[in-house]
Amino acid sequence: MRYYYTQMSQVSYANQTYTTVYKPLFFEFPDDNGAYHDIANNVMIGSALKTAINAVNLTVSTTDFYFPKGTWCSLFEPVGECLYFSQSQMHTLPSRINESYVHLREGYIVPMQDATALGARTTVDLQKAPVDLHILGSFRVPGVMNWQAEGLYVNDDGVTTELQGNVNQYYIKATYTQTGGENLYIQVNQQMLATNYMNTTTNCSAVNAADYLGNIYVYNATAFKQHDIWVVSVAYDDDISNYQAVGTASFDPATNRIVWDASVDKVYLCLSKIFRIQFQNRS
Numbered sequence: 001m002r003y004y005y006t007q008m009s010q011v012s013y014a015n016q017t018y019t020t021v022y023k024p025l026f027f028e029f030p031d032d033n034g035a036y037h038d039i040a041n042n043v044m045i046g047s048a049l050k051t052a053i054n055a056v057n058l059t060v061s062t063t064d065f066y067f068p069k070g071t072w073c074s075l076f077e078p079v080g081e082c083l084y085f086s087q088s089q090m091h092t093l094p095s096r097i098n099e100s101y102v103h104l105r106e107g108y109i110v111p112m113q114d115a116t117a118l119g120a121r122t123t124v125d126l127q128k129a130p131v132d133l134h135i136l137g138s139f140r141v142p143g144v145m146n147w148q149a150e151g152l153y154v155n156d157d158g159v160t161t162e163l164q165g166n167v168n169q170y171y172i173k174a175t176y177t178q179t180g181g182e183n184l185y186i187q188v189n190q191q192m193l194a195t196n197y198m199n200t201t202t203n204c205s206a207v208n209a210a211d212y213l214g215n216i217y218v219y220n221a222t223a224f225k226q227h228d229i230w231v232v233s234v235a236y237d238d239d240i241s242n243y244q245a246v247g248t249a250s251f252d253p254a255t256n257r258i259v260w261d262a263s264v265d266k267v268y269l270c271l272s273k274i275f276r277i278q279f280q281n282r283s
Contacts, residue, residue, distance in 0.1 A: 001123060002111040002131050002210065006154040007046040009169075021046055029068045034088050042066045048108035048151065049075065054095035063095035072103035073136050073219040075110070078255040082136075082220045104219060107138030109151030109172050113210070123158055130214035130268050131155070133186070135174050137224070147176035147224050153271075155210045156194070165196040168211055170271055174218075182226055184218065184258070184279035188271055203238065204270035212268040216277075218258040221251055225258060230279040232260050240275045249279050 007021045020027065025042045026035040035042075040055045042065055050072060052065040067089065073082035083091060083103065093101060104110060111131045113120070120126045137147040156167040169192035176184045198205045206212060228251040233243035247265030249258050258279065262268050269277075 001115065001126055002113055002153065002155070003046065003049070005158075006111060006152055009154045009167075010152070025050070025066065025068070029088075032068050032088050034066050034090075035068060038066055045102075048105050048110050050103045050105060051100065052093060052095075052103065053100035054097075058097050061094060061096055062092050064090040064092050065095075065101075067091050067103075070138070071106040071136065071220055071223075073106075075102045075104050075112075075134060077101075078217075078219070078257060081256060104134060104136045106136050106220075107149050108136060109149050109174060110134045111151065111153040113214075127158065127208040127210050129209055130212040130262065131210050131271075132215040132217065133172065133213070134217045134219065135186070136219040137174060137176060139223075149174045154192075155207055157207055163192070166194055166207070167192045168194045168205060168207060168272055176224055178226075182230070182279075182281040184230070186216070186277040186279075188274040188276070190272055193272065202270065203236075203273055205272040206270055211271050213271055213274070213277075214262050214268065216249070216258075216260040216262075217255075218279075219256065221256055221258045225251060227251075227281040230258065230260075230281050232265075233278045233280065234269055235275045235278070236273050237275045238273075243278055 011021060023044050024039040025044055028044045028047055029035040043051045045051060054063045067085050069085055069088045071082050071084045112134055113126050113129055113131055118129050135149050137149045139147055150173045153170045160166045171189045171191055174186045194205045194207050197207050230249040231245055232247045232249050233245045235243045246267045249260035252259050
């Protein structure tokens with residue numbers, strides 16, 4: 001819901017980068033000839049998520065879905081390896097009537113909440129919980145450690161139509177480097193600030209709990225990571241050079257992800273205060 005809401009908000013703001021949300025594959029891959037075929041079964045949601053669903057023939061148990069070149073990781077069923085294609089191609093997946101897939105595209109960050117785990121029944125329920133970040137980096141130049149991902153997150157009260165002072169909008173970028181040990185940085189740049197909700201004591205402009213950070217999931221970790229345990233630290237806007245340790249992230253081999261579970265460390269960070277989060281291993 002958080003990702004969908006963010007995408008819809010940009011369309012409503014008339015942001016020219018976000019012209020539509022639910023779109024054929026060729027909108028994102030106009031130079032890929034295969035993206036123009038079988039458009040009913042292969043759909044992009046924004047730029048970061050690809051759906052694969054058999055919308056045509058309900059009598060078959062498997063379907064060949066089209067995947068553009070790159071790495072694609074299952075968002076809702078992350079167990080096992082991500083899909084990697086050195087060139088665009090068809091890939092067979094089970095496709096019974098109750099089976100569908102959502103894959104995270106490399107180079108992107110998606111804000112998400114697990115409504116089932118939270119027991120949420122409405123969007124109001126989701127406003128009472130922090131937001132998770134799902135990150136799948138991309139190596140911009142093969143063979144060079146320039147792994148990065150980016151994404152947008154928008155949060156408000158879900159009711160107001162007055163944007164000024166009532167909306168938080170964050171541009172989030174993740175990068176990875178092996179300089180001085182392993183370092184994974186997640187930088188938060190605030191593009192819109194909910195000033196009407198500013199708490200001058202905490203310097204936090206949270207509209208609701210969804211402006212706090214929950215878990216962080218970094219996908220396809222074996223493509224770059226050298227260690228399994230990472231110290232998680234945060235630097236705030238008012239002191240960007242001072243990192244404070246807030247917990248530990250670890251590699252989950254079952255899902256091939258580096259995971260920081262904020263509930264374990266009992267630390268929920270206000271996104272509007274954060275300058276940068278650092279995952280570090282110096283061993």
